[in-house]
Amino acid sequence: MWSTIVAIIRVQWRVEMRQRVLLWQVAPFAVMALVITGLAANARSIARTEVGPGLVYVVLVFTTLLLIGRLFSTESSSLSSPSFAMLAIDGSAAYLGTVIALAVELLVVTGVVVAISGLLFHFSAMSLLVATPSIVVTIIDLTTLGVLFGALAARPGQSAALLPLIALPSFTPVIIAGERLLTAAVTHHGAGQWWGLLILMSVVYGGIGALLYGVIGEL
Amino acid sequence: MTVARLTDVVVTRDAFPVLAGLSWTIEHPGTYVVRGGNGSGKTSLLRVLAGLDAIAAGEAEVLGHRLTATGRRDVRRRAGWLGHDAPFHDALTVAENLDFASTVTRVPRERMADALEQVELGARSDTLASRLSAGQRRRLGIAWLIMRRPELWLLDEPHAALDEGGRQLVDDVVGRAVAGGATVVLTTHHDVSLSRIDGELIVRGGR
Amino acid sequence: MKNLWWRALGPVTLISLLLTGWLGLWVTPRAQEQGDFARLVYLHPAEAWVGIYLSFGTAVVASGLYLWPRTRRASVDLVAASAMEVSVVFLVLTLVTGSIWGRPTWGVWWAWDARLTSTAVMAVLALGYLAYRYSFEDPTRRAQRSAILALISAVNVPIIHFSVVWWKTLHQGATVLTPGASIKIHGIMAWTMLLSFVAFTLCFVWMTRVRYLIARRAQEGASARLASAIAARQSESGA
Numbered sequence: 060m061w062s063t064i065v066a067i068i069r070v071q072w073r074v075e076m077r078q079r080v081l082l083w084q085v086a087p088f089a090v091m092a093l094v095i096t097g098l099a100a101n102a103r104s105i106a107r108t109e110v111g112p113g114l115v116y117v118v119l120v121f122t123t124l125l126l127i128g129r130l131f132s133t134e135s136s137s138l139s140s141p142s143f144a145m146l147a148i149d150g151s152a153a154y155l156g157t158v159i160a161l162a163v164e165l166l167v168v169t170g171v172v173v174a175i176s177g178l179l180f181h182f183s184a185m186s187l188l189v190a191t192p193s194i195v196v197t198i199i200d201l202t203t204l205g206v207l208f209g210a211l212a213a214r215p216g217q218s219a220a221l222l223p224l225i226a227l228p229s230f231t232p233v234i235i236a237g238e239r240l241l242t243a244a245v246t247h248h249g250a251g252q253w254w255g256l257l258i259l260m261s262v263v264y265g266g267i268g269a270l271l272y273g274v275i276g277e278l
Numbered sequence: 279m280t281v282a283r284l285t286d287v288v289v290t291r292d293a294f295p296v297l298a299g300l301s302w303t304i305e306h307p308g309t310y311v312v313r314g315g316n317g318s319g320k321t322s323l324l325r326v327l328a329g330l331d332a333i334a335a336g337e338a339e340v341l342g343h344r345l346t347a348t349g350r351r352d353v354r355r356r357a358g359w360l361g362h363d364a365p366f367h368d369a370l371t372v373a374e375n376l377d378f379a380s381t382v383t384r385v386p387r388e389r390m391a392d393a394l395e396q397v398e399l400g401a402r403s404d405t406l407a408s409r410l411s412a413g414q415r416r417r418l419g420i421a422w423l424i425m426r427r428p429e430l431w432l433l434d435e436p437h438a439a440l441d442e443g444g445r446q447l448v449d450d451v452v453g454r455a456v457a458g459g460a461t462v463v464l465t466t467h468h469d470v471s472l473s474r475i476d477g478e479l480i481v482r483g484g485r
Numbered sequence: 486m487k488n489l490w491w492r493a494l495g496p497v498t499l500i501s502l503l504l505t506g507w508l509g510l511w512v513t514p515r516a517q518e519q520g521d522f523a524r525l526v527y528l529h530p531a532e533a534w535v536g537i538y539l540s541f542g543t544a545v546v547a548s549g550l551y552l553w554p555r556t557r558r559a560s561v562d563l564v565a566a567s568a569m570e571v572s573v574v575f576l577v578l579t580l581v582t583g584s585i586w587g588r589p590t591w592g593v594w595w596a597w598d599a600r601l602t603s604t605a606v607m608a609v610l611a612l613g614y615l616a617y618r619y620s621f622e623d624p625t626r627r628a629q630r631s632a633i634l635a636l637i638s639a640v641n642v643p644i645i646h647f648s649v650v651w652w653k654t655l656h657q658g659a660t661v662l663t664p665g666a667s668i669k670i671h672g673i674m675a676w677t678m679l680l681s682f683v684a685f686t687l688c689f690v691w692m693t694r695v696r697y698l699i700a701r702r703a704q705e706g707a708s709a710r711l712a713s714a715i716a717a718r719q720s721e722s723g724a
Contacts, residue, residue, distance in 0.1 A: 211630060221620060
């Protein structure tokens with residue numbers, strides 16, 4: 060199982076190193092989205108520390124959906140091809156490998172977004188450092204959920220709107236918890252109870268994903 | 279053991295019956311040719327045998343596995359496929375594609391060099407799959423079958439996109455596989471020059 | 486006997502709804518602080534009960550039963566889909582009545598408290614299930630995949646249930662039961678509220694059954710069309 064997980068991660072990274080979609084497309088998209096949402100929310104006002112964390116996570120949610128849509132689109136990968144299906148890869152291993160690979164990519168983009176958000180919304184470096192663990196766990200949650208819903212939504216000719224529609228409701232509690240923890244960090248308040256929700260969702264959805272990913276691929 | 283037994287199999291795709299009550303039994307290993315016109319259901323038959331598609335009605339057993347969701351996965355672990363699709367990933371090289379496939383299926387990586395030589399892709403092992411011609415992608419798929427040595431080979435129009443040398447290669451590889459005890463089922467529009475054909479099925483209208 | 490129950494269900498549902506309406510609008514007294522707006526207590530909690538727990542829960546349980554080999558039947562899948570459609574209806578009603586109730590209480594039509602937000606999320610979740618479900622042509626795939634989606638999405642339901650306790654909220658606290666399980670409304674109001682729960686539960690059963698019967702008829706039509714498509718296909722082979 061571990062060799063399969065590592066093989067899948069290695070494939071994802073090789074593809075990224077060659078295509079550089081993360082570097083040249085996704086990260087610039089995320090930064091631009093952050094600037095645009097900041098403009099739309101009039102973040103130049105004094106409420107920027109209240110507005111900023113939410114905008115960061117809105118951008119990260121849409122970045123996650125973009126990455127997952129790309130991963131599961133039939134144009135960019137061979138995941139749905141008969142040749143790939145004939146490998147009969149263990150579902151749990153495929154899920155975990157995909158989640159880890161995608162989480163690392165998303166964390167790279169998140170690092171860029173959070174650093175830029177510090178500039179745009181005047182978050183202190185120390186507060187962002189304090190927020191880092193919660194950001195990491197939130198991203199892991201988004202990835203475990205996102206890969207699962209991506210597998211559900213992945214079908215040739217499927218509308219691009221279907222993935223966000225089925226994924227966003229389940230993302231909501233994660234986003235709320237992530238935003239509250241980031242806000243708590245930048246405003247120096249406590250919000251410990253949200254950690255429970257984040258960890259609960261990563262454990263529960265990670266387990267569900269490991270169990271069902273292979274099953275979904277059979278249907 | 280019977281290789282495959284299909285009884286009144288119905289397969290639907292978007293509510294259209296691509297197979298409409300097909301029955302066929304492969305009693306012994308050997309070479310079997312499936313013929314039929316475009317849209318007759320040849321590829322769909324192969325997909326059922328490969329465990330790629332579920333059946334909507336009828337009974338199907340392949341390599342001793344009933345074609346339930348679990349059974350289909352077990353069939354895919356023992357069968358090999360050569361279709362029109364690109365093998366594995368376009369953004370990986372020839373060697374990386376085979377390396378990935380051998381890792382996840384626990385096929386010895388040592389078979390890769392010989393397999394690539396047999397299909398005359400030895401010099402292209404570091405070429406991205408996306409830069410291969412259609413014929414070379416076919417050869418890559420054949421190389422994987424040579425490495426994997428499945429019990430059941432399912433070849434969908436294996437001579438398509440291949441030159442004379444490539445078609446001869448397919449026939450030689452098929453011959454060696456059958457000599458080694460495998461069952462080969464291939465679809466074709468054309469006459470094939472295989473040294474041995476153990477059975478033939480004409481598919482029309484999904485049966 | 487079974488048919489008699491089903492035939493009686495519609496009239497009994499109607500009578501119980503009318504009785505709830507009569508009691509709620511004319512018999513029960515006005516509330517001291519909220520006045521006539523408090524009469525929404527005979528609608529809103531029962532709608533939430535049906536939308537969030539009963540119909541959504543039925544859809545999830547039916548989805549689970551469909552995925553279990555021993556109980557896998559097309560009828561079970563149709564029950565899941567029908568219940569989810571009813572859930573959407575009641576979730577929207579919950580949001581509408583909650584919004585109407587909130588306006589004089591909170592001064593705004595929409596307050597971003599956890600309970601209202603979670604209910605809105607559930608409504609989108611249920612709509613997403615339906616959109617996903619109806620994107621499939623193949624009935625078996627549709628049933629299997631939407632069942633999986635329902636089970637995965639069901640994780641949100643306990644989060645909604647505990648949201649009133651977990652988070653500070655603008656929402657009215659538990660209307661009937663406090664965490665210490667003492668009842669907060671009394672007398673005819675309590676009985677009317679109980680009746681509203683019964684009436685809306687019957688309404689859910691009736692609506693789900695009607696929707697199920699429509700879906701079953703549609704499925705029978707699809708099966709007939711598939712049979713004739715198979716016959717037409719077989720005739721291509723000259724059989």
